Every structure is written in C-alpha cells, then in structure tokens.
Amino acid sequence: MKLADSPLAPKYDRSNLTAGIVHFGVGNFHRSHQAMFLDRLLREGKAKDWAICGVGVMPGDKKMRDALAGQDYLYTLVLKNPDGSKDTAVIGSIIDYLFAPEDPAAVLDRLASADTKIVSLTVTEGGYNIDDETGNFRTDSEGAVHDAAHPEAPQTTFGFIVAALRRRKEAGLDPFTVMSCDNLPGNGNIARTAVVEQARLSDPEFAEWIDQNVSFPNCMVDRITPVTTDADRQMVKDELGLDDAWPVVAEPFVQWVLEDKFPLGRPAYEEAGAQLVEDVVPYELMKLRLLNAAHQSLAHWGRLLGLEFGHESAVDEDIAGVTRRYLEQEARPTLRPVPGIDLNAYIDELFERFANEAIADTLARLAQDASDRMPKFVLPSVRENLKNGGQIKIGAAMCAAWALGCEGKAEDGSQIVIDDQHGKELAASAKRQAEGEEAAFIEDQFVFGELAQNEQFKNEFVQALKDLREKGAREVMRSL
Numbered sequence: 019m020k021l022a023d024s025p026l027a028p029k030y031d032r033s034n035l036t037a038g039i040v041h042f043g044v045g046n047f048h049r050s051h052q053a054m055f056l057d058r059l060l061r062e063g064k065a066k067d068w069a070i071c072g073v074g075v076m077p078g079d080k081k082m083r084d085a086l087a088g089q090d091y092l093y094t095l096v097l098k099n100p101d102g103s104k105d106t107a108v109i110g111s112i113i114d115y116l117f118a119p120e121d122p123a124a125v126l127d128r129l130a131s132a133d134t135k136i137v138s139l140t141v142t143e144g145g146y147n148i149d150d151e152t153g154n155f156r157t158d159s160e161g162a163v164h165d166a167a168h169p170e171a172p173q174t175t176f177g178f179i180v181a182a183l184r185r186r187k188e189a190g191l192d193p194f195t196v197m198s199c200d201n202l203p204g205n206g207n208i209a210r211t212a213v214v215e216q217a218r219l220s221d222p223e224f225a226e227w228i229d230q231n232v233s234f235p236n237c238m239v240d241r242i243t244p245v246t247t248d249a250d251r252q253m254v255k256d257e258l259g260l261d262d263a264w265p266v267v268a269e270p271f272v273q274w275v276l277e278d279k280f281p282l283g284r285p286a287y288e289e290a291g292a293q294l295v296e297d298v299v300p301y302e303l304m305k306l307r308l309l310n311a312a313h314q315s316l317a318h319w320g321r322l323l324g325l326e327f328g329h330e331s332a333v334d335e336d337i338a339g340v341t342r343r344y345l346e347q348e349a350r351p352t353l354r355p356v357p358g359i360d361l362n363a364y365i366d367e368l369f370e371r372f373a374n375e376a377i378a379d380t381l382a383r384l385a386q387d388a389s390d391r392m393p394k395f396v397l398p399s400v401r402e403n404l405k406n407g408g409q410i411k412i413g414a415a416m417c418a419a420w421a422l423g424c425e426g427k428a429e430d431g432s433q434i435v436i437d438d439q440h441g442k443e444l445a446a447s448a449k450r451q452a453e454g455e456e457a458a459f460i461e462d463q464f465v466f467g468e469l470a471q472n473e474q475f476k477n478e479f480v481q482a483l484k485d486l487r488e489k490g491a492r493e494v495m496r497s498l
C-alpha cells in the first residue's frame with residue numbers, strides 16, 4: 019500500500035501547507051525528531067506555515083531525495099518500546115526536498131523566499147568545520163575555500179546560508195533564524211561561527227552584519243535513532259502493509275530543549291512537548307557529556323570485545339560498570355546543576371534506554387566519525403578535570419580502547435571497521451602505534467589538540483594501552 023493511502027497517513031490537508039522551514043541534512047534523526055514535533059502540531063491544525071523543505075548538499079543525499087520524492091515526502095516513524103511493542107505513524111511535515119548538487123539555484127531561491135523563516139540543520143558534528151581545541155572555523159577546508167572563491171555559487175551548507183542571507187538583505191527581507199539541531203556543545207554558537215566565518219572569507223563587512231543581525235538559538239536534542247535496516251523496511255511492509263523506501267525507527271523517549279530566540283516567529287513547539295528555556299547550556303552539557311559520552315564508551319569497549327549492538331554493551335557487566343563509573347566520577351563532576359533534573363535518575367534512565375534491544379542500535383553507528391565525536395563528548399570533560407585536578411583515568415582508558423580498536427582487530431580476532439571522515443589519519447597513527455610508537459594516536463592534533471603534550475593524560479593513555487595489550491579489556495575495565 020502507498021503511504022498516502024494508509025490509515026496511519028496524516029489527515030490534515032498537506033496541499034494547504036507552506037514551507038516556513040528549510041532543513042539541511044534530512045537524515046534519520048531529523049525525521050524522528052524535529053519533523054515529528056511539527057507533525058504533532060499539524061495534526062492539531064496548527065503550524066500550517068511551518069512545513070519543512072529538506073535540502074541535501076552531499077552527493078549521498080540523492081538517495082534520500084529519491085526515496086522521499088517517490089512517496090510524496092511521507093515516511094513511516096516506528097517507535098520501538100522495550101517490551102517489543104511498537105507505536106507507528108506516517109509523518110507528513112516534510113513537503114519538499116531539494117538536492118543542491120543538481121539544482122543549487124532552487125536552494126538559493128527557497129532560502130531567499132519570504133516564506134522561509136527558519137533554516138535548521140542536522141549536518142553532523144563534523145559538518146561545522148570547527149577546530150575543537152581553538153573553536154575556530156577551519157577556513158582551509160575544501161568546501162570553505164570553494165565557497166569563499168565563489169560566494170554566488172556555493173556548495174556547502176554555510177556557503178548557501180551566507181549567499182541567501184545576502185540576497186535577502188539586498189531584497190529588503192529580514193534574515194531567517196538559523197537553528198542547529200546537532201549534538202554539539204553550544205550548537206547555535208557553533209553554527210554562528212561557521213556562518214559568520216564563512217562570510218568573512220569573502221566579505222568581512224557582511225560577516226559583521228550577520229553576526230549582529232541573525233539569530234542562532236542553542237538547543238539540546240535527544241532521541242536515539244539508529245540506521246534504518248532492510249529488516250526495518252520489511253517489517254513496515256509485513257506488519258503495516260506499507261511500501262516505504264526509507265522508514266525511520268527510534269526509541270520512544272524524546273526530548274528537545276531550546277532557546278526562544280526566533281525573530282521571525284516559530285512553530286509552537288512547546289505545544290508538541292518541547293521545552294523552551296532561557297539558558298540551554300546546562301541541558302546540552304548534561305546530554306552530551308553523559309548520554310553521548312556513554313555511547314562512545316559502549317562503542318569503543320564493546321567493539322574491542324567483538325560486540326555488535328549498543329544493548330549488548332549496556333547489559334555487559336564490565337562495560338556497563340566502567341561506563342557508569344566514567345559518568346559518575348569523571349563526567350558528572352564537570353556539570354552545572356540542571357534545572358528540574360536529578361542527574362542520578364538521569365544516568366539510571368540512560369542505562370534503561372541503552373538496554374532497549376528492540377532498537378538494535380549498532381556500535382558501528384555509535385563509533386562512526388568518532389574523531390568528531392570524542393572531541394565533543396569526552397575530551398571536554400578530560401580537559402576540565404585536568405584543569406581542576408579531577409580524575410581522568412577512565413576517560414584516558416576509553417581513548418586507549420578506541421585507539422587499540424583502530425588497529426583493526428577485536429580481541430576475538432574479528433575485524434573492527436573504521437568508518438570515519440578522518441579515517442585515513444586514524445589508521446596511519448594506529449599503524450605507528452602498533453609498530454611501537456605508544457603515543458602516536460594521541461599526537462593526532464585534529465582529534466586531541468594539545469592533550470598529547472599533557473604529561474598526565476599521556477601517561478594514563480599509554481599505561482591503559484599497555485595494560486589492554488597485556489591483560490585484555492575485561493581486566494582493564496574491572497581495574498578502573
């Protein structure tokens with residue numbers, strides 16, 4: 019059955035909607051989170067001017083464009099509960115999709131349209147081109163250099179945003195709000211840096227204007243959303259009778275905490291369950307340094323033991339133990355109090371969520387692009403503890419588990435595949451490490467910045483790596 023004919027399909031009239039939001043990076047998470055919040059409002063007859071037009075700038079996004087365009091941009095969202103039951107809906111809030119490499123002019127026209135009031139992003143942690151140590155935009159990246167030289171014919175997210183803001187200004191239109199929904203500490207601030215610094219490369223004066231006039235709210239986003247598998251597609255066909263080229267599965271838990279800084283207005287997200295707050299930073303840090311850091315721990319220790327899924331790591335006594343001790347002894351002490359949240363209960367709930375085997379989140383997904391994730395989720399706590407005399411041994415050992423995994427083999431001899439945009443460099447330093455250069459991995463400036471020069475971090479890392487080789491991961495985890 020076609021999605022549009024399903025009893026689960028939206029009852030609201032989609033021909034009557036206007037795209038007020040342009041979203042870059044329509045992956046699984048955007049579709050399980052922001053698009054779902056909007057769908058909730060649309061079902062109540064609200065937010066008709068806030069439908070979403072997706073944009074993809076990466077060559078790989080053609081697949082998503084084709085999948086969505088072939089089914090009127092509808093898709094199935096399947097929430098998998100821990101007891102094995104499922105809650106399903108067909109989501110209708112995305113009404114168009116533009117694939118930038120094929121038609122960049124259409125993307126610019128859409129961004130420059132008076133209808134567009136919010137430009138939102140889930141372009142991954144690495145998509146912002148930020149040096150984690152300095153917080154500076156990497157002006158020498160290929161895309162940034164291209165868009166600086168050809169500001170009228172951009173290829174990257176930030177190049178498009180800058181070009182569109184210029185067109186709006188020239189046309190006398192107010193700037194849209196730029197809302198990052200990526201897992202980054204201060205994601206709005208980072209989006210600001212990326213947009214302003216991209217603009218500065220071609221027009222410093224306009225960059226200043228953007229900095230003064232464009233709003234970049236910060237937000238914290240949360241819903242574990244694994245990669246869609248063929249088995250998920252088959253399940254949607256068998257159980258719901260639906261032909262869906264790209265359904266999304268996710269956990270039932272969902273959270274969105276955001277700053278209310280939308281000069282051109284916004285959907286009433288709070289009426290769909292989001293929390294609007296003055297200061298989102300404590301919530302963001304809690305989520306990134308606890309949930310996302312725990313995911314790194316489950317992934318790197320679990321992969322060393324040859325495990326495949328997040329829930330397998332989460333119920334393994336040694337991995338769960340070392341992960342919990344990391345959270346309690348090294349991550350939580352770096353957090354500020356979070357209004358309305360008991361951090362002990364939050365950590366307990368994380369382990370319940372991680373243990374949901376119906377989600378079947380893979381350790382490969384959690385470890386993907388770890389070179390972008392470790393610097394955002396784990397290394398900030400290491401740095402803060404080093405500064406304040408706090409403990410770092412479990413974080414350093416997690417880095418060593420990752421480093422050893424990058425040599426390519428689990429303890430049971432199975433292969434560990436490295437899927438990382440910085441993978442070549444990781445493989446090269448892991449090779450030097452395997453040949454006896456014990457600190458080679460942490461000398462990778464892109465990931466570790468100045469940390470290799472810190473004697474305490476280096477010693478803890480090198481010792482953990484040595485112990486891992488001599489005693490194995492289980493004994494090391496138990497000793498921590």
Ligand SMILES: NC(=O)c1ccc[n+]([C@@H]2O[C@H](COP(=O)([O-])OP(=O)(O)OC[C@H]3O[C@@H](n4cnc5c(N)ncnc54)[C@H](O)[C@@H]3O)[C@@H](O)[C@H]2O)c1
Pocket residue numbers: 042043044045046047048074075076078079140141142143144145146175199200201202239240241242243244
């Ligand atoms: N999956 C989750 O559980 C989850 C939960 C919370 C937040 N997030 C955030 O959402 C992001 C995306 O996750 P996902 O599960 O949707 O992944 P995904 O792989 O399904 O989608 C990623 C999207 O980002 C685009 N992208 C990647 N690099 C880009 C770049 N340099 N410029 C522009 N676009 C780029 C891809 O083309 C794709 O459209 C994560 O990196 C994270 O920051 C994910």
Ligand SMILES: O=P(O)(O)OC[C@@H](O)[C@@H](O)[C@H](O)[C@H](O)CO
Pocket residue numbers: 143201239240241242243309310313314383384391
């Ligand atoms: O998607 P990333 O790159 O931010 O990190 C991997 C996971 O930790 C992450 O996707 C979580 O599942 C998510 O942040 C839960 O809300």
